[in-house]
Amino acid sequence: MSSGAIMRRKTIGFLGRSFLFAVTSVAAVAVFAIILFIARDALPFFRDRTSLEFFVSKSWYPSHTPPQFGAAAIFFGSFLVTAAAVILAVPSGVMAAICLSDILPFKARQLVKPVIEILAAIPSVVYGFFALTVVAPFLQNAGEWLPGNIEIASGVNALNASVILAIMALPTIVSVSEDALQAAGRELREGSYALGATRSETLLKVVIPAAFSGIFSAVLLGIMRAMGETMVVWMASGNAAQIPKPWYNLLQPVRTLTATIAGDMGEADQMSGSAHYHVLFVMGLCLLLFSFGCNIAGEWVVARQRKKLRGE
Amino acid sequence: MRRSFRTFTDRAFTACALLAMAVMASFLFIVLVPILWRGLGAYVFQGTVEHRRMLMGEFNRGSEESLAAELKEVRQARAPVYQALEAFEKELAEMPASRRKELRPVFQSVRDGVASLLGSMPGEPLPALPRRIYGKTRWDQARHGARLILFEEVWEHDDDGSHRRLEPRKALFAGTALEPLFDLLEEKNLRRLMRPRLTLYARFLTDVSVDAHFFGGIGPEVMGTFYLALGAMLIAVPLGLIAAIYFQEYAKGGPTMAFLRSCVNTLAGVPSIVFGLFGLAFFINTIKVSPGKSVLAGALTLSLLVLPTVIRAAEEAIAAVPQSYKEGALALGAGKWHTIMTVILPAALPGILTGIVISMGRAAGETAPIIFTAAVSVGKMVKASELFVMPTPALSWNLYNLCTEHEAVDEIRHVQAGMAATLVLIVLALNLAAILLRARVAKRLKGG
Numbered sequence: 138m139s140s141g142a143i144m145r146r147k148t149i150g151f152l153g154r155s156f157l158f159a160v161t162s163v164a165a166v167a168v169f170a171i172i173l174f175i176a177r178d179a180l181p182f183f184r185d186r187t188s189l190e191f192f193v194s195k196s197w198y199p200s201h202t203p204p205q206f207g208a209a210a211i212f213f214g215s216f217l218v219t220a221a222a223v224i225l226a227v228p229s230g231v232m233a234a235i236c237l238s239d240i241l242p243f244k245a246r247q248l249v250k251p252v253i254e255i256l257a258a259i260p261s262v263v264y265g266f267f268a269l270t271v272v273a274p275f276l277q278n279a280g281e282w283l284p285g286n287i288e289i290a291s292g293v294n295a296l297n298a299s300v301i302l303a304i305m306a307l308p309t310i311v312s313v314s315e316d317a318l319q320a321a322g323r324e325l326r327e328g329s330y331a332l333g334a335t336r337s338e339t340l341l342k343v344v345i346p347a348a349f350s351g352i353f354s355a356v357l358l359g360i361m362r363a364m365g366e367t368m369v370v371w372m373a374s375g376n377a378a379q380i381p382k383p384w385y386n387l388l389q390p391v392r393t394l395t396a397t398i399a400g401d402m403g404e405a406d407q408m409s410g411s412a413h414y415h416v417l418f419v420m421g422l423c424l425l426l427f428s429f430g431c432n433i434a435g436e437w438v439v440a441r442q443r444k445k446l447r448g449e
Numbered sequence: 450m451r452r453s454f455r456t457f458t459d460r461a462f463t464a465c466a467l468l469a470m471a472v473m474a475s476f477l478f479i480v481l482v483p484i485l486w487r488g489l490g491a492y493v494f495q496g497t498v499e500h501r502r503m504l505m506g507e508f509n510r511g512s513e514e515s516l517a518a519e520l521k522e523v524r525q526a527r528a529p530v531y532q533a534l535e536a537f538e539k540e541l542a543e544m545p546a547s548r549r550k551e552l553r554p555v556f557q558s559v560r561d562g563v564a565s566l567l568g569s570m571p572g573e574p575l576p577a578l579p580r581r582i583y584g585k586t587r588w589d590q591a592r593h594g595a596r597l598i599l600f601e602e603v604w605e606h607d608d609d610g611s612h613r614r615l616e617p618r619k620a621l622f623a624g625t626a627l628e629p630l631f632d633l634l635e636e637k638n639l640r641r642l643m644r645p646r647l648t649l650y651a652r653f654l655t656d657v658s659v660d661a662h663f664f665g666g667i668g669p670e671v672m673g674t675f676y677l678a679l680g681a682m683l684i685a686v687p688l689g690l691i692a693a694i695y696f697q698e699y700a701k702g703g704p705t706m707a708f709l710r711s712c713v714n715t716l717a718g719v720p721s722i723v724f725g726l727f728g729l730a731f732f733i734n735t736i737k738v739s740p741g742k743s744v745l746a747g748a749l750t751l752s753l754l755v756l757p758t759v760i761r762a763a764e765e766a767i768a769a770v771p772q773s774y775k776e777g778a779l780a781l782g783a784g785k786w787h788t789i790m791t792v793i794l795p796a797a798l799p800g801i802l803t804g805i806v807i808s809m810g811r812a813a814g815e816t817a818p819i820i821f822t823a824a825v826s827v828g829k830m831v832k833a834s835e836l837f838v839m840p841t842p843a844l845s846w847n848l849y850n851l852c853t854e855h856e857a858v859d860e861i862r863h864v865q866a867g868m869a870a871t872l873v874l875i876v877l878a879l880n881l882a883a884i885l886l887r888a889r890v891a892k893r894l895k896g897g
Contacts, residue, residue: 154699163756232466255880262816262845263480263869263872267484335456338455372849418726431718432711
C-alpha cells in the first residue's frame with residue numbers, strides 16, 4: 138500500500154470516528170441544552186421578586202392582581218405523595234426482588250419477568266384513568282366500611298395518587314434491586330449457608346448488605362419516577378394547593394409540582410412569557426435539580442460501595 | 450437461638466417475599482382487567498337503532514333498505530310516546546294555574562329526556578348538533594336515559610349524610626294524558642323503541658369523532674399517536690444506534706466516556722414534564738421548528754426522552770454478540786467498520802429491535818412531553834403533509850382530556866374506556882412483540 142493510500146485511510150478513519158463521537162455526544166448536548174433553556178426561562182421570575190416568597194409562602198394565586206406565587210404547599214404536595222408512594226413501594230418491591238432472585242425457581246422467574254415489564258410499560262395516563270375511574274369511586278365508598286367511619290370527601294386525594302405511584306414505581310424498584318441481589322454473587326450466599334445460616338439470615342445479614350448500593354439506587358430511581366410523574370398525580374391527587382391538616386392526612390387533595398406545570402401552562406402566556414410562565418419553569422428547574430441530585434447520590438453510593446468491596 | 454424459632458422466621462420471611470411477589474403480579478390484573486373489559490364496551494355493545502341511524506347519517510354506512518324498514522317500525526312504536534307528549538301539552542294549557550305551575554317544569558324535563566333518548570322530535574326542524582339529532586346509541590345509555598325520565602332524583606340530608614332516593618314520576622301524572630308514556634319507557638317496551646342489538650363497532654378504531662366524541666371513533670387520536678411514536682423513533686434510533694456502537698466498539702474509557710455515560714443516565718432521569726417544558730422553550734419558542742405546536746416538535750421532544758432507552762438496549766444487544774464473531778471477521782481481514790456493519794450489527798439486530806419496539810411503546814404512551822409541544826384536544830385527522838406544522842390529537846393526551854375537561858364526561862365513559870384500552874393494547878402488543886423477539890434471540894444464542 139502506498140503511503141498516500143494509508144494517509145487517506147487514516148483520514149477517513151479519523152473523520153468517521155469524529156462523526157460517531159459527535160453523534161454520541163448528542164445526549165450530553167441535550168442534557169446541557171435542557172439545563173440551559175429551562176434556566177433561561179426560569180430566571181426572569183426572580184428578576185422582580187424575592188425567591189423567599191416562592192419557597193416559603195403557601196398562597197398560590199397566580200391569576201390574582203397582583204399575582205401571588207407561594208409554592209410551599211405545592212412542594213409539600215410533591216413531597217407527600219412521593220414519600221407515601223416510596224414507603225408503600227420500597228418494602229414490597231425489595232421483598233419481591235428477593236423472591237425473584239433467591240426464592241422462585243428459574244421457570245417461575247421466566248414467567249414473572251414479563252409481568253414486571255408489562256407493569257412498567259403501561260402508560261402513565263392509563264394509570265391515571267384507572268385511578269380516576271376505579272380507585273377514586275372505591276376510595277369514596279371505602280370510608281363507610283372502614284373502622285371509625287372516616288368521611289372521605291373525595292376519592293381523588295393524596296392517598297389515591299400515592300397508591301398508583303407506588304404501583305408505577307414497583308417495577309423499577311424490583312428489577313434494579315433484583316439485579317443488585319444477583320450481582321452479590323453465589324460465593325457469598327454459599328459461604329453463609331456453609332456457616333449454617335438459614336435463607337432469611339443469609340439474605341438479611343449477608344446478601345442485602347452486600348447489595349446495598351444497588352438497592353439504594355433502586356430506591357432512588359423509584360423516588361425519581363414518583364417525583365417526576367405527571368399524569369397520575371394530575372388526575373388523581375385533587376389539585377388543591379394546600380397543606381393537608383394534619384400534614385400527614387393522605388385523604389385530602391394536594392397539588393404537585395408536575396401537575397401544576399402541566400395544568401397551568403395553558404393559562405400562562407407561552408409566547409412572550411409572563412411571571413406565571415416563568416414560575417412554571419422555576420418548578421421545572423427544581424424538578425430537574427432534584428433528579429440530578431438523586432443521580433449524583435446514586436453514583437456516589439455505588440462508587441463508595443465499590444471502594445469498600447475492593448477493601449480500600 | 451432456638452432452632453424452631455429460626456426455622457419459623459425463615460419460613461415467615463419466605464412467605465412475606467412470596468406474598469410481595471403475588472401482590473405485584475395481582476396489580477397487573479387489577480389494573481388491566483377493568484380497563485380492557487370496559488374498553489371492550491366501546492367496540493362491542495348493544496347498539497340501538499339510533500347507532501345505525503348515526504352510522505348512516507354521518508358515515509353513510511349500513512344497508513339503506515333494512516334501516517328504512519327498521520326506522521318505519523320504530524316510528525310506529527314511538528308514535529304513542531309523541532302522542533302522549535302532544536296530548537299532555539294541550540291538557541296542560543287547560544289546567545288550573547296552580548297545577549300547571551307544579552307540572553310544567555317536570556313535564557319540560559320529561560320532554561327533554563325523551564328528546565335526548567329518542568333523538569330529534571318529528572315535525573321539528575333538524576337540530577344543528579349531531580348529539581341532538583340522534584338519540585342514545587347504546588342500550589346501557591338508553592336504559593339510563595329512560596330511568597332519568599321515569600324517576601326523579603331526590604336528595605335527602607340527615608345526620609348520616611346525604612342519601613339519594615328515586616321517586617317515580619308516574620304517580621305525579623296519574624290520570625293525565627302523559628301517564629301512558631311512563632309505561633312505554635319500561636324496559637320491555639323500551640326495547641321496541643330502541644331495538645338494541647349486539648353490535649361490533651370495529652371501526653371505532655379508525656372513525657373520526659362526531660360532535661366532540663359523542664359519537665364516532667378515535668381514528669385521529671390513533672393516527673396522531675402513530676405519527677408521534679414513529680417520528681420519535683425515526684430520530685432516536687439512528688442517534689441511539691450510533692452512540693451504542695461508539696460506546697461499545699470505539700470508546701476506550703477514560704473521563705470523557707465516563708462523562709458521556711453519566712450524561713445518558715442523567716437524561717434518562719429527567720422528568721417527562723421537564724422534557725415538555727424544554728420542547729416548548731427550545732424547539733417551539735427558540736429555534737421555531739414550527740409556528741406553534743406540531744407533530745414535528747412533539748416527535749423531537751419524545752425522541753430525546755427515549756434516546757437513553759434506545760442507547761442502552763442497543764449497547765446490551767451489541768455487547769451480547771459473542772467475541773468470537775468479531776475475531777473471526779477481523780481474522781478474515783475485514784476492517785473495523787466493515788466488521789461492525791456486516792457481522793456485529795446483523796447478529797445484534799433482534800436485540801436492537803427489541804429495544805426499539807419497547808421504546809416505541811414508551812413514546813406512544815407518554816403524555817407530559819407532548820402537552821405543550823404537539824397535542825390538541827379537538828382536532829381533525831392530521832394529514833401527512835401537515836406533520837411539520839400542525840398539532841394533532843393523540844390517544845394519551847385525549848384520554849386525559851376526555852376524562853377531565855370534556856363538557857359531558859359522564860356521557861362518553863365508553864369512549865374514554867375505549868381509548869384507554871386501545872392505548873394499552875398498542876403498548877402491550879409492542880411489548881409482547883419484544884418479549885417474543887427476545888425469546889427467539891435467546892434460543893438462537895443457546896443453539897450457537
